[in-house]
Amino acid sequence: METIVRFFSLQDPNVRYVVLGMLLLSVSTAVIGTFSLLRKKALAGDAVSHAVLPGVCLSFLISGQKEIWSLMAGAFVSGLLSLWCVQYISKHSKLKEDASIGIVLSVFFGLGVVLLTFIQHQGNASQSGLDAFLFGKAAVLMPSDVWVMSIVAVVMLFMVYAFYKEFTLFSFDPGFAQSIGLPVQRLEYILTALMVMSIVMGIQTVGVVLMSAMLITPAAIARFWTNQLFRMLILSVVFSMIASVAGAYISFLAPNMPTGPWIVVVLSGMALLSFLVAPQRGIVWKWWQARILKRKTAEENVLKAMYQLGEKENSFQETYTLEDIFSRRAYATVYTSRILQRLHHQGYVIWEQGEAQLTAEGIRKGSLITRRHRLWETYLTQVVNIAPDHVHDDAESMEHLITEELEKKLLEQLKDPSLDPHQSEIPPIN
Amino acid sequence: MITHVENPVVEVHDLTVSYHKKPVLWGVDFTLPQGALVGILGPNGAGKSTLIKTIMGLIPHSSGFSKLFGKELSEVRNRVSYVPQRESVDWDFPASAYDVVLMGRYGKLGLFNRPRKADKEMAMNCLEKVGMADFAHRQIAQLSGGQQQRVFLARALAQDADLYFMDEPFAGVDASTEAILMDILKSMVTRGKTVAVVHHDLQSVKEYFSWVLLLNMRLVASGKTEEVFQEELLQRTFGGKLTLLSKMSELVHKNEFPVRES
Ligand SMILES: Nc1ncnc2c1ncn2[C@@H]1O[C@H](COP(=O)(O)OP(=O)(O)OP(=O)(O)O)[C@@H](O)[C@H]1O
Ligand SMILES: [Mg+2]
Numbered sequence: 001m002e003t004i005v006r007f008f009s010l011q012d013p014n015v016r017y018v019v020l021g022m023l024l025l026s027v028s029t030a031v032i033g034t035f036s037l038l039r040k041k042a043l044a045g046d047a048v049s050h051a052v053l054p055g056v057c058l059s060f061l062i063s064g065q066k067e068i069w070s071l072m073a074g075a076f077v078s079g080l081l082s083l084w085c086v087q088y089i090s091k092h093s094k095l096k097e098d099a100s101i102g103i104v105l106s107v108f109f110g111l112g113v114v115l116l117t118f119i120q121h122q123g124n125a126s127q128s129g130l131d132a133f134l135f136g137k138a139a140v141l142m143p144s145d146v147w148v149m150s151i152v153a154v155v156m157l158f159m160v161y162a163f164y165k166e167f168t169l170f171s172f173d174p175g176f177a178q179s180i181g182l183p184v185q186r187l188e189y190i191l192t193a194l195m196v197m198s199i200v201m202g203i204q205t206v207g208v209v210l211m212s213a214m215l216i217t218p219a220a221i222a223r224f225w226t227n228q229l230f231r232m233l234i235l236s237v238v239f240s241m242i243a244s245v246a247g248a249y250i251s252f253l254a255p256n257m258p259t260g261p262w263i264v265v266v267l268s269g270m271a272l273l274s275f276l277v278a279p280q281r282g283i284v285w286k287w288w289q290a291r292i293l294k295r296k297t298a299e300e301n302v303l304k305a306m307y308q309l310g311e312k313e314n315s316f317q318e319t320y321t322l323e324d325i326f327s328r329r330a331y332a333t334v335y336t337s338r339i340l341q342r343l344h345h346q347g348y349v350i351w352e353q354g355e356a357q358l359t360a361e362g363i364r365k366g367s368l369i370t371r372r373h374r375l376w377e378t379y380l381t382q383v384v385n386i387a388p389d390h391v392h393d394d395a396e397s398m399e400h401l402i403t404e405e406l407e408k409k410l411l412e413q414l415k416d417p418s419l420d421p422h423q424s425e426i427p428p429i430n
Numbered sequence: 431m432i433t434h435v436e437n438p439v440v441e442v443h444d445l446t447v448s449y450h451k452k453p454v455l456w457g458v459d460f461t462l463p464q465g466a467l468v469g470i471l472g473p474n475g476a477g478k479s480t481l482i483k484t485i486m487g488l489i490p491h492s493s494g495f496s497k498l499f500g501k502e503l504s505e506v507r508n509r510v511s512y513v514p515q516r517e518s519v520d521w522d523f524p525a526s527a528y529d530v531v532l533m534g535r536y537g538k539l540g541l542f543n544r545p546r547k548a549d550k551e552m553a554m555n556c557l558e559k560v561g562m563a564d565f566a567h568r569q570i571a572q573l574s575g576g577q578q579q580r581v582f583l584a585r586a587l588a589q590d591a592d593l594y595f596m597d598e599p600f601a602g603v604d605a606s607t608e609a610i611l612m613d614i615l616k617s618m619v620t621r622g623k624t625v626a627v628v629h630h631d632l633q634s635v636k637e638y639f640s641w642v643l644l645l646n647m648r649l650v651a652s653g654k655t656e657e658v659f660q661e662e663l664l665q666r667t668f669g670g671k672l673t674l675l676s677k678m679s680e681l682v683h684k685n686e687f688p689v690r691e692s
Contacts, residue, residue, distance in 0.1 A: 173533070175488055227524050
């Protein structure tokens with residue numbers, strides 16, 4: 001509890017730097033990550049994040065100290081170099097891009113690990129903490145780092161603001177973008193440079209191994225929740241912020257915990273959750289929609305049964321027992337009485353002491369469903385030419401889906417029919 | 431059989447295009463008159479898409495040149511519109527039909543500028559013209575193939591160009607949609623625009639096009655439909671593979687032999 005307060009009240013200046021740094025990093029990576037995902041550059045991002053390690057180590061070996069600017073510069077150069085290698089290999093050999101990414105990634109990363117081991121065995125006092133570059137350590141953030149991060153974040157936001165429509169068009173349809181004269185080559189360079197820059201920013205706190213997850217996952221999660229690019233950008237920034245601050249907090253609680261893996265764990269949790277519940281795409285959402293439709297269907301079927309009983313007796317004021325209703329359809333008792341209870345609450349039925357009676361509203365609704373059912377049967381037989389004894393089951397499900405607008409069109413096309421194919425009267429609209 | 435015209439809208443001269451040094455179009459030479467509705471015909475792999483992309487500057491060519499309205503492409507970009515093959519983009523992109531059509535206005539906007547009210551109205555208008563107004567705000571992945579094709583056409587209309595290159599706009603489109611799209615194209619040419627369409631259905635050529643290009647790695651014919659669309663030329667375009675030409679092409683590829691001295 002105490003640590004929560006200490007962390008989230010931001011009193012401790014160290015904590016403040018860490019949180020601020022992580023937030024800035026989230027902005028940069030999530031924004032550029034969204035475009036990387038849409039341009040199908042997720043793998044390339046992974047290659048770059050692994051490939052910056054040798055650059056970091058080399059620049060440490062040369063300068064002999066852990067100074068942010070030179071380490072970043074080393075990382076940036078080796079990140080770009082790796083992408084160039086990928087391009088070169090896939091252009092001048094039979095290997096496809098994914099294969100060349102695999103090769104470049106492992107070669108660069110292997111080299112990086114060798115250099116890192118070499119440095120650690122050198123016994124240079126200032127090397128301590130260099131191994132944090134593997135899995136990241138948010139606690140290492142210094143004020144100078146935060147400065148660098150804020151510059152990068154500002155550059156990133158400015159670029160995306162300025163070139164929003166160009167980036168969007170280029171990501172969606174590069175051929176068309178080029179045909180209207182956009183400088184696609186330059187856009188490609190800019191987007192690549194921004195991606196490498198944001199990866200380089202993150203390697204201290206998230207680590208090279210998992211940095212690409214931080215780049216791509218928030219965008220992938222955001223895609224679950226929206227079909228609109230701008231919202232996707234905002235959401236991926238938000239998700240990224242939550243995950244990175246959570247990761248920083250956990251490694252603050254347990255100082256031996258690396259930050260990167262925890263960020264990824266949180267992100268994965270959010271991804272799983274989105275997979276389950278996101279609107280339209282999530283499976284829970286789909287299940288819930290199906291349940292709502294099922295309920296509605298069951299309720300409407302009971303109303304229809306009562307209405308048709310009334311039709312037979314030429315009076316809609318009668319009361320019916322469950323048995324009466326069963327005579328028209330086969331349901332389990334508990335369900336039907338539960339449905340009647342719901343209909344009672346909705347004001348369609350008066351359901352008291354085992355007897356149900358339609359209200360005026362209920363009669364209206366019952367006739368509406370019956371009408372739609374019979375209209376659909378008529379449509380299927382007359383227009384689609386399906387035999388009259390084949391149309392009932394289809395109409396059973398369609399009657400619940402037909403909207404008012406569709407109903408109007410049906411009435412128009414069928415010229416207000418009065419009888420359905422089974423010679424039952426089609427109730428008029430009242 | 432190649433008919434040349436005075437004051438052509440499109441002039442292609444001795445155009446040769448290669449992928450990785452392997453030539454796929456050899457010495458193509460033709461001119462197109464203004465107001466023509468042009469069918470570009472040829473078997474799969476004939477280089478139809480390649481020809482359009484080269485004219486639009488998306489692929490570099492090894493030799494020759496193409497001029498539009500007698501000028502370089504870069505000078506007249508705003509008057510030319512390109513409709514890519516539908517499969518060339520990922521339709522799962524987070525955008526609505528309206529968003530995509532609005533992209534047709536980007537060429538006229540220039541850097542930094544956002545679409546203005548007039549642009550937005552234009553986009554809506556174009557969606558209406560292709561009968562997609564009801565689907566304006568639907569995510570593009572949730573459109574059928576034919577509807578996606580209409581969105582692409584609407585985007586091209588939004589460009590308000592004078593010359594259109596369309597790569598298989600009728601692919602995967604049902605007969606009634608094809609008729610709607612065709613009406614739009616016809617009304618465009620009556621307003622003096624020039625439209626060149628890659629097309630696969632030979633049945634409808636006579637009815638649709640006033641001008642025909644027959645292509646199979648090299649240009650077989652270019653001219654008025656009634657003059658060019660005939661048995662013998664079609665036979666030369668579609669019948670039998672051009673074994674010798676493909677073989678040469680392979681040879682050039684293997685030996686990295688330059689197609690032209692330059
Ligand atoms: N990116 C590429 N790299 C290498 N070769 C290519 C590339 N694109 C096309 N080709 C080759 O160029 C030739 C012409 O291709 P193109 O796509 O222009 O044909 P097309 O006439 O449009 O065919 P289709 O009717 O199938 O669309 C083909 O032999 C094809 O294999
Ligand atoms: Mg093609």
